[in-house]
Amino acid sequence: MTGGASSEKSGLSVEQQSPEEAFELLANEVRVEILRGLGETPDEALGFSELHDRVDVADSGNFNYHLDRLVGSFVRRVGGDGGRDDADSTTGGYELTHAGQQVVGAMYAGTYTAKANVEPVSVGWNCLLCGGEMVVEYADERANFWCSTCDEGAKFSFPPGALDQFEREELPEAFARWYHHLMTRLFHGFCGVCSGRMDGEFVRLPGGTEENPQTSLVEFRCRRCETVATAAAETLATFHPVAQGFFAEHGFDVSARHPTQMWGELDTFETVVLSEDPHRAEVRFGHEGEAVVAEVEPDATVGRVERRSAGD
Ligand SMILES: [Zn+2]
Numbered sequence: 001m002t003g004g005a006s007s008e009k010s011g012l013s014v015e016q017q018s019p020e021e022a023f024e025l026l027a028n029e030v031r032v033e034i035l036r037g038l039g040e041t042p043d044e045a046l047g048f049s050e051l052h053d054r055v056d057v058a059d060s061g062n063f064n065y066h067l068d069r070l071v072g073s074f075v076r077r078v079g080g081d082g083g084r085d086d087a088d089s090t091t092g093g094y095e096l097t098h099a100g101q102q103v104v105g106a107m108y109a110g111t112y113t114a115k116a117n118v119e120p121v122s123v124g125w126n127c128l129l130c131g132g133e134m135v136v137e138y139a140d141e142r143a144n145f146w147c148s149t150c151d152e153g154a155k156f157s158f159p160p161g162a163l164d165q166f167e168r169e170e171l172p173e174a175f176a177r178w179y180h181h182l183m184t185r186l187f188h189g190f191c192g193v194c195s196g197r198m199d200g201e202f203v204r205l206p207g208g209t210e211e212n213p214q215t216s217l218v219e220f221r222c223r224r225c226e227t228v229a230t231a232a233a234e235t236l237a238t239f240h241p242v243a244q245g246f247f248a249e250h251g252f253d254v255s256a257r258h259p260t261q262m263w264g265e266l267d268t269f270e271t272v273v274l275s276e277d278p279h280r281a282e283v284r285f286g287h288e289g290e291a292v293v294a295e296v297e298p299d300a301t302v303g304r305v306e307r308r309s310a311g312d
């Protein structure tokens with residue numbers, strides 16, 4: 001396989017196709033239509049003639065050829081012989097591979113095509129740093145929760161094709177849910193770009209002080225594509241299951257609110273640096289007489305985490 005790669009560990013074999021080869025395969029209208037046709041029922045294999053019916057192409061003589069080209073990368077032949085040589089076969093068929101699903105998903109998500117903007121929407125809470133009014137807006141394929149007074153904020157990618165699924169007033173929660181989803185994947189160690197494995201590190205930016213906990217960041221680097229993604233150490237602590245339970249019991253749905261909103265509404269919220277080298281810190285959330293304390297470790301994981309009653 002030209003330009004491809006393969007690797008083998010005990011009991012695990014992986015063969016990879018080069019990106020050039022894979023993308024070249026997609027530069028054809030019939031093939032894109034085949035993927036779209038299979039994507040209409042993503043959980044179900046389609047027989048040859050069923051798929052052919054679904055793909056409305058003028059040049060049907062080439063249908064076989066193009067389908068064959070996709071098999072092995074974006075399409076998988078399942079059961080029997082795929083149904084081609086046996087028109088009555090009900091067991092065989094074609095389905096999307098993971099990469100095929102990603103391509104179809106990207107068509108819907110509008111990753112390659114859509115352009116969208118949303119004017120600032122008030123989110124109904126105030127800036128943690130200055131008390132100014134927080135708003136959310138959308139531009140350049142990113143949602144941005146930011147303070148209209150001090151300009152501080154948090155930007156993250158959101159698929160443009162998903163915007164029209166929501167009313168304008170639903171967007172702040174939709175963005176917050178998406179953010180929770182992105183951060184959960186990151187904290188679980190998967191790259192948002194290529195799904196590769198990520199390694200985390202708890203870093204302290206130059207100039208960071210105990211009074212300014214936002215300068216303590218967890219940083220994740222992908223072993224495969226070298227993408228680097230960062231988040232506040234406090235966000236890592238907030239999304240720990242024990243902390244999520246604490247927040248839920250006090251009426252905060254961690255998956256539906258941006259973390260800074262919840263931090264601002266807690267009775268107490270602080271980060272205490274435990275050691276400089278290696279860098280460790282303790283994030284403390286307190287509300288209604290109870291607290292959660294979560295220790296952020298040098299490898300950007302949460303180690304010790306405890307529920308306490310206030311005053312402990
Ligand atoms: Zn502000």
Ligand SMILES: [Zn+2]
Pocket residue numbers: 191192193194195196222223224225226227
């Ligand atoms: Zn990656």
